[in-house]
Amino acid sequence: MRRFLTLCIAIALAxxxxxxxxxxxxxxxxxxxxxxxxxxxxxxxxAYDYPSQNAAAQAVQSRCGGNCTTIKTFYNSCGAxxxxxxxxxxxxxxxxxxxxxxxAIAYCVPNDRNCRVTVWAxxxx
Numbered sequence: 780m781r782r783f784l785t786l787c788i789a790i791a792l793a794x795x796x797x798x799x800x801x802x803x804x805x806x807x808x809x810x811x812x813x814x815x816x817x818x819x820x821x822x823x824x825x826a827y828d829y830p831s832q833n834a835a836a837q838a839v840q841s842r843c844g845g846n847c848t849t850i851k852t853f854y855n856s857c858g859a860x861x862x863x864x865x866x867x868x869x870x871x872x873x874x875x876x877x878x879x880x881x882x883a884i885a886y887c888v889p890n891d892r893n894c895r896v897t898v899w900a901x902x903x904x
Contacts, residue, residue, distance in 0.1 A: 863892055
């Protein structure tokens with residue numbers, strides 16, 4: 780009986796460690812897709828670790844309540860959108876979160892004032 784219990788525990792542990800986490804399972808093809816989006820009246824959405832570009836964009840639109848008018852996608856990195864006071868915006872992606880955020884602001888500045896990051900996301904890869 781003791782041997783049987785030990786065998787069951789060993790099999791259970793092997794199965795648990797062999798199964799990928801949901802996020803990594805979605806990225807099994809080597810690309811973890813993410814997206815960021817903004818829309819009028821403060822609408823925004825983000826998504827990360829999706830198996831395809833389209834799935835990530837659809838997730839953002841869903842989180843925006845269907846109100847995102849600008850959606851940008853990226854993979855295996857971080858993405859950000861910055862917006863200013865009068866509707867100007869900029870977006871960027873980078874493997875480093877801080878670089879994506881600062882670049883989005885830098886792209887917004889020539890188009891508006893008081894640019895700030897509205898939404899960002901990073902994939903797990």
